[in-house]
Amino acid sequence: MLKHHRLEHHFVRHLPDVLEPGLLYVSMEYATASHLCCCGCGEEVVTPFSPAQWKMTFDGETVSLNPSVGNWLQNCRSHYVIRNGKVIDAGPWSDEQIAVGLAHDRAARVEMFDKDGSQSATAAVPQPTPVRKQSIWAKLKAWIE
Ligand SMILES: [Zn+2]
Structure with a gap:
């Protein structure tokens, strides 16, 4: 069960050490966001932005995160989607x-x-061509033999 059904975004430069529940801290400088798990367990959830991780969307009023936040490493195993500032339960x-x-x-x-x-x-290898040639020759030699 979720305790917080909305996350208010806070654009910050550095993520604070102590987070307030119900707030989503977004640092564009460090391309990451952080919030306290919306179930109320108090665990800090960090969602770095990268092509392989999360994507943050700001429509001028609210923030969305993609994909869903899955706290499977936390005891609560919360799983929710943050869309337009709303926290939507995505099921256990x-x-x-x-x-x-x-x-x-x-x-x-x-x-x-x-x-x-x-x-x-x-x-580290400024001229990779000779290396590659050598390996082709090695392969060819091995094939002939
Ligand atoms: Zn939790």
Whole structure:
């Protein structure tokens, strides 16, 4: 059950250490938002904005977050959608949904790491062509043999 059915947005530079219940703190500078779980359990829920994580929409009056907020790591297992400043109960998580959610979370993180990894690999190897050529020759040699 949700205790808070509305979240009032607060645009801030830094997320405060102590959060007020019923408020959604949004930091554009750090591309993240934070609020206390709407069930009233008092757990802090951080929702970073990124292509693999949450997307924040501000229509000039209210804030929406996409996708839903699933606090499956919290004891309460709350699951809700924040749309136009309203908190809509999205139902409890089943163990199956939690597994899917965690797998998605992991996949998104791996994807991010891969992107970072390939970028730094390109920077670390200024001339990748000879390396690639060598490996093709190695493959060809192995094939001939
Ligand atoms: Zn909660």
